[in-house]
Amino acid sequence: MSTTDPRITVGVDGSAGSTAAVAWAAKIASLRHLELRIVHGLQVAGLYYGGGMTGIGAATLFEAVQADGERAIADARTLAASIDKDLVITTELPNDPPVPMLIEESRHARMLVVGRTGTGGFAEMLVGGTAATVASHAHGPVAVIRGRRGTTTLPDSGPVVVGVDGSPNSEQAIAVAFEEASLRGVPLVAVHAWNDITYEDTRGTARILTQPETLEEGEERLLTERLAGWPEKYPDVEVRRLLVRDRPRHALLEASETAQLVVVGSRGRGGFTGMLLGSTSQALVQHAQCPVLVVRPERKK
Incomplete structure (x- = not known):
């Protein structure tokens, strides 16, 4: 597998699918002795564009969305560290739409990992065809983490x-x-x-x-x-x-x-x-x- 940077990058949004993706990515990074990069796109601009929100309302909304993003990142870091305490973990929380952000991140990753679904609503990362969109346009391999029978239960055996x-x-x-x-x-x-x-x-x-x-x-x-x-x-x-x-x-x-x-x-x-x-x-x-x-x-x- 060709590489750009020696790291595995995983997109998170706090959903169950995202959590499964983090666990899978952490195990792969540990197995390969690579850095794990955890990213979350805030996409704040799209929340109130054209909606007339200004001043305190916009600031409050931004703070709430940022807090959700920080929480998703923190939870993902804790989970990854529990899988391998020696894992090198970095994080990024840009104010960018998730899909373009993930595609850009794929330029610098050995593998990009995404969950099968997202949380929905403002912070949605991977709903509908988004996983396919990322896989279509990424600059390297993309792992879409799916479980048995549409669940987040991932197989730990098999070929x-x-x-x-x-x-x-x-x-x-x-x-x-x-x-x-x-x-x-x-x-x-x-x-x-x-x-x-x-x-x-x-x-x-x-x-x-x-x-x-x-x-x-x-x-x-x-x-x-x-x-x-x-x-x-x-x-x-x-x-x-x-x-x-x-x-x-x-x-x-x-x-x-x-x-x-x-x-x-x-x-x-x-x-x-x-x-x-x-x-x-x-x-x-x-x-x-x-x-x-x-x-x-x-x-x-």
Whole structure:
């Protein structure tokens, strides 16, 4: 995994999802011996812009929002320190909208970590498609912390799962997945899903491919080729190959039910040019049963 600065950055807002993200990020930072940076965007300007609030009212509102932010930061710091008392922790509380702030923070982080949902209201950090927005525009890997069955209960066992589709972005995901599996001391499940139906045009006209047996042989060969060399680089990682006749999102969502982490490229070989987050990664960010690590293409400097 390429790095900019040796730190893990986590966005917080005081919600249960945010708390789970802090705990997960602290464990990763401790495991990697990296600094943990905790950030919270106040977004004060949007609270009373155009609302006619001036003087004491605006000042009181600012103080209340700032106090909430400081409390979220303090609680997150306490939780992280309880996980590793020797962890180096830094914090930041800018008066910036959360999404642009998180994207900018991703420039300087080895990994950006966000919760699956936010608190709602003024301080909302990750409601609806915000996690997907951050994953779409970040400058490095983004971990969206999801628990089993839509809860904040995070799995502490199971393999690392990686989606393999032959795209350049998938190649980067494989590299990251091997590293994550090695650090955790768990097997790696490489999932390659294929089907014999394609869509020929924007109207969704379906075409069934002939000779599915021949197609499957080719897909099996693709999976073998994409994994070539990695077991030698990570001899401690047990590799399990899973070739399934299904849509990638279905296969990976099912695999997430028993995994502790799913690693996926932000956009696969089937994505449309210009899309920043493909349908498979979108589905995982919104519905996976474990944390999802979205790996983005390395940006040219």
